Amino acid sequence: MQAEERQFLIEQHLQKVEFASLEELSERVDVSVSTVRRDLTLLEAKGALRRTHGGARLVSPKSDEFAFTARDTHQLDEKEVIGEAVAALIHPNQGVIIDAGTTAYHAAKYLGEKASHVITNSLPVANHFGSDNSVEVLVTGGVIYPRLGVLVGPLAVESLSGMHADVAVMSAGGITLDGITNSHALLIDIQQAMLKSAQQIIFCLDHTKFNRRSVSPLCGLDAIDIIVTDAQAPAELIAELKKTGTEVVIAG
Amino acid sequence: MQAEERQFLIEQHLQKVEFASLEELSERVDVSVSTVRRDLTLLEAKGALRRTHGGARLVSPKSDEFAFTARDTHQLDEKEVIGEAVAALIHPNQGVIIDAGTTAYHAAKYLGEKASHVITNSLPVANHFGSDNSVEVLVTGGVIYPRLGVLVGPLAVESLSGMHADVAVMSAGGITLDGITNSHALLIDIQQAMLKSAQQIIFCLDHTKFNRRSVSPLCGLDAIDIIVTDAQAPAELIAELKKTGTEVVIAG
DNA sequence: AATAAACTTGCATTATATTTCAAAATCTTC
């Protein structure tokens, strides 16, 4: 086994498991723990992972954009500023579709009473506006996806397809030059319905989403009007995105 | 168990329970209380929680993620016992429609994982089951009726009309010998759709609802299979109801 | 003020890291 190959395997394995102990890795690549230690030190310097007592862990744990109960304090500040920036892009009395991710949720928080109508399949968003009687909130039907608080299934898609909104505020799991991807396949149908129903598409993507490819493809870059991200997003990819004609807003 | 993972689990558990004792946490993550103490100190420094004598508590009690709970505390005790009694009437693995009133909400609380499917247009009920992945919760679409957290409007009616359930657990504003009435006209359509979609109809009515007539008529007594009420309900009306062939359960 | 529960501190034990060194593998150079 080649040193480089070994390190690649370690990196790859970590992508899957988020955390691995020294013994585990040592067995997996069939070298002593000493060597694994050395590899980890190198990989850490490279920024590929973080060493911890007893093993190594992914730097940016797949902060599941759509997991609410896993109480995402991850990139919370970034999400807040992104949310604020998105809210600023909304004109008064527009009809807004709000997607179910945590970043979109933060955008909802900053939206206040700006929007006249809000359409969402996210229970947290619905709850947020629940006691506000100056905004009309339309909740799609659907089955609750446990832990995520998202309404999914055919009913959700159907109820969205009959609607129309000025703007859609969307979340996703990853963005590359090939387009947007998302982790939960069940959400794709719904998100695509959202994209169809809205005139303007805004994607909220914190920097950890950049150059990351999730399980299922959602849409191409041409479907997007504006991307809102934070200051730490990689400049090269942003430049490329701008070249394709997508507007990119750096929040903060 | 990994230190970091352990701290994450503690954090996550606290999100659910708001407060946890040291023993509880120590058992849950399988380390000594000393270690839990140390973890809590770290997490507190991080701002994730607040230490108290005997355990730890959430800094910001669930703001508005799944927090749209019922706030009507009138006849709370009665509603609790009625809710418990209703839950006892449900057979395991039935499909249950749950109406949007506070009494029906309490029934949902006692339902646990008895029902296999729950259909509801109530956000509090949806939130209650939101993190429970052993019950499939189907939420009707609709517009949020402010403050009550009820989904109303044509979308709600439509999504209900296509469904079927074994039991419907209903609330209402009043009952007389002429039938059931309810105050919110918007709800009538939806409730009638619920009545149509369920095989067995259970009405939860605390004693204050008896001999009271609300704005809009909902249904006749013949549509009802079981009425669940509390011990203070007027005996005469109950006797009359029983005469018409309606089963009446006195909870408590 | 008394009491019990909960907290803090210090220490022994265990687990994990780092350092060091010799053997093995790889690369140079002739």
Place this chain on the structure above:
DNA sequence: GAAGATTTTGAAATATAATGCAAGTTTATT
């Protein structure tokens, strides 16, 4: 293709950190 230099590796020795336990101290409650 072989002798020597260089790098990489594995294992032991040493250092550091994490954990659990028990002492004494503080805090809440009656």
